[in-house]
Amino acid sequence: MWKPSERLMDTIRHYASFPATGVSLRQMVQFGDRPSTGTLFRASQFLSEELPIRLAHRVQDLGELPDGLSEMPSIKKVQDWYAQSFEEIINLPRPTLTQEVKARLLRPGRMHGVSKILSEATQNPSIKEGQYRSSPTNGNGNAKGAATRRYFVPSDDHGHWPPELNDYNQRFAKTLQHIKRRHDSVVTTVAQGILEWKRKRQRLQIDSTVQSFLDRFYMSRIGIRMLIGQHIALTEQTHVRHPNYVGIICTKTNVREVALEAIDNARFVCEDYYGLFEAPQIQLICKDDLNFMYVPGHLSHMLFETLKNSLRAVVETHGADKEAFPVTKVIVAEGKEDITIKVSDEGGGIPRSSIPLVWTYMYTTVDQTPNLDPDFDKNDFKAPMAGFGYGLPISRLYARYFGGDLKLISMEGYGTDVYLHLNRLSSSLEPLQ
Secondary structure (H helix, E strand, O other): OOOOOHHHHHHHHHHOOOOOOOOEHHHHHOOOOOOOHHHHHHHHHHHHHHHHHHHHHHHHHHHOOOOOHHHOHHHHHHHHHHHHHHHHHHOOOOOOOOHHHHHHHHOEOEEOOEEOOOOOOEOOOOOOOOOOOOOOOOOOOOOOOOOOOOOOOOEOOOOOOOHHHHHHHHHHHHHHHHHHHHOOOHHHHHHHHHHHHHHHHOOOOOOHHHHHHHHHHHHHHHHHHHHHHHHHHHHHHOOOOOOOEEOOEEEEEEHHHHHHHHHHHHHHHHHHHHOOOOOOOEEEEOOOOOEEEEOHHHHHHHHHHHHHHHHHHHHHHHOOOOOOOOOEEEEEEEOOOEEEEEEEOOOOOOOHHHHHHHOOOOOOOOOOOOOOOOOOOOOOOOOOOOOOOOHHHHHHHHHHHOOOEEEEEEEOOOEEEEEEEEEOOOOEEOOOO
């Protein structure tokens, strides 16, 4: 069983004293869909510095939880995963480069004779100041004198790069794949840790300190997986090109297509769970050609979770043996700033006093929280019909990560409207911890 050494923990504490560097969706797309060996190497360099900082913050966070939560076996297990991934990245041997190659890597590429420089990211509109902060910053945004690092820019790509660069790129991508797999079940393992703590301390609900820790922790996980997934996909795209894709970002995400797929999945899970011949109908009102730049996996996850909740409310309010259920509506509107998706159901609504609880982790209206299957989220987006109260809070983090939001308005005795706002300007900075 792997355990971190004291020396490694000292290194982690050192890295945790630096702030993370935020990246926007637009910056991730700007270096193009077929990055060269040089550009990919600069991306690897950025991530080999950035990911250890983010992982170190999480190791520290997990070790400093209140009320004995850090001592729970599942929390310790997750802390070790983060420390082990940190060690693997910082110990990956780097190639020795000549001065000439170093200088060439630092020269920004030119497109049509114009130097390509990344545009600055803007403030994330969904995040309150001070809500996510990786460490105290002084006036110019630098923490403890550390120079701010920018997400990489395309390199000067005229001519060939030495083979060592390509070799390092491949090794780095392989290491990231291994780390991504290790962290697949972080969400459920942390949830298991919270259950262990609730049983040991005989807590019915989690308090605001644990709630805000989970918000920070899961938001950070989204960011880490976004950077890792993006880099792995870019490395693969040097061989295979996907039209409209830069890494895992689709520059023309078709909202209607993603929504139809989420509707099919949610209805299938509902039929399976309740043993229905046919799940309640869902009507989609959306323009056929509504495209914007987004991560389809994130959008699909948020819609699936929201629709699943609506279908469950409809079936349980009206009874599984009802002949015909009221139709749930999904309406998509396009504005200059946002694309907004409203999911409107007639599932009886939520009492006003319970609405704040909907955003609480581990709150669920299911009578018995199911025992968590460790493989439950081997894939990020697989989910049971109803479970341990993670669907809405985590969906809201996905929305806020790229500057959107998720809001809920309920009419007790009738139904609920959920508004999913997606920021289409794509220039807002990810929230950093």
